[in-house]
Amino acid sequence: MAARSASAGSHPPAPGEDVSCALALVNTRFMGAGRLVDLIADAPGATGWLTGRGLVPLGAAVSGQDAARLGALRETIRALFAARADTAAPATGDLAALNAALAGAPLVPALTWGDAGPRRDEQLIGPAADPVDVALARLAGDALGVLTGTGEAQPAPCGAHGCIRWFLRTHAARQWCSARCGDRVRAARHYARHHQ
Ligand SMILES: [Zn+2]
Numbered sequence: 001m002a003a004r005s006a007s008a009g010s011h012p013p014a015p016g017e018d019v020s021c022a023l024a025l026v027n028t029r030f031m032g033a034g035r036l037v038d039l040i041a042d043a044p045g046a047t048g049w050l051t052g053r054g055l056v057p058l059g060a061a062v063s064g065q066d067a068a069r070l071g072a073l074r075e076t077i078r079a080l081f082a083a084r085a086d087t088a089a090p091a092t093g094d095l096a097a098l099n100a101a102l103a104g105a106p107l108v109p110a111l112t113w114g115d116a117g118p119r120r121d122e123q124l125i126g127p128a129a130d131p132v133d134v135a136l137a138r139l140a141g142d143a144l145g146v147l148t149g150t151g152e153a154q155p156a157p158c159g160a161h162g163c164i165r166w167f168l169r170t171h172a173a174r175q176w177c178s179a180r181c182g183d184r185v186r187a188a189r190h191y192a193r194h195h196q
Contacts, residue, residue: 016168101140
């Protein structure tokens with residue numbers, strides 16, 4: 001059985017996962033201990049991830065088909081991040097898939113006010129929708145914000161060989177998704193220098 005605990009491969013969250021659920025979704029597929037790990041490959045994995053991020057309420061029914069839809073949205077977002085990073089036009093199918101997820105549960109901006117002050121939020125318009133449709137729309141909306149954001153944070157692939165994670169780059173010097181990847185690359189360079 002595929003490992004699905006968050007500790008599989010013991011990667012800490014990549015920079016930006018705290019603010020972007022779309023980025024965190026992209027990073028649910030990663031290389032851990034030399035093999036591909038998929039945290040949302042089945043219904044229990046998808047349920048755990050969605051509830052852990054607060055995207056569906058505890059106890060929501062998430063089917064294997066929902067897990068497949070979540071996995072498909074992940075690959076769409078990854079492809080759109082890659083198009084943005086490469087300044088290339090994305091596949092029309094990826095654009096259509098993201099827009100379909102946005103339209104699956106129309107959300108409108110909403111202002112909420114908590115202890116930390118005013119905060120931009122979203123609320124569902126119309127009748128109660130399938131909680132997974134709402135989660136997919138929220139994830140697609142977050143991806144839309146990352147892709148069109150004009151701030152300095154840009155989605156970037158980790159530069160370490162064999163790592164498939166992404167992170168939000170907030171300064172040009174950052175090339176790795178984690179200190180561990182950076183250390184791994186520096187160690188490989190050191191080895192190459194001394195064993196030629
Ligand atoms: Zn990495």
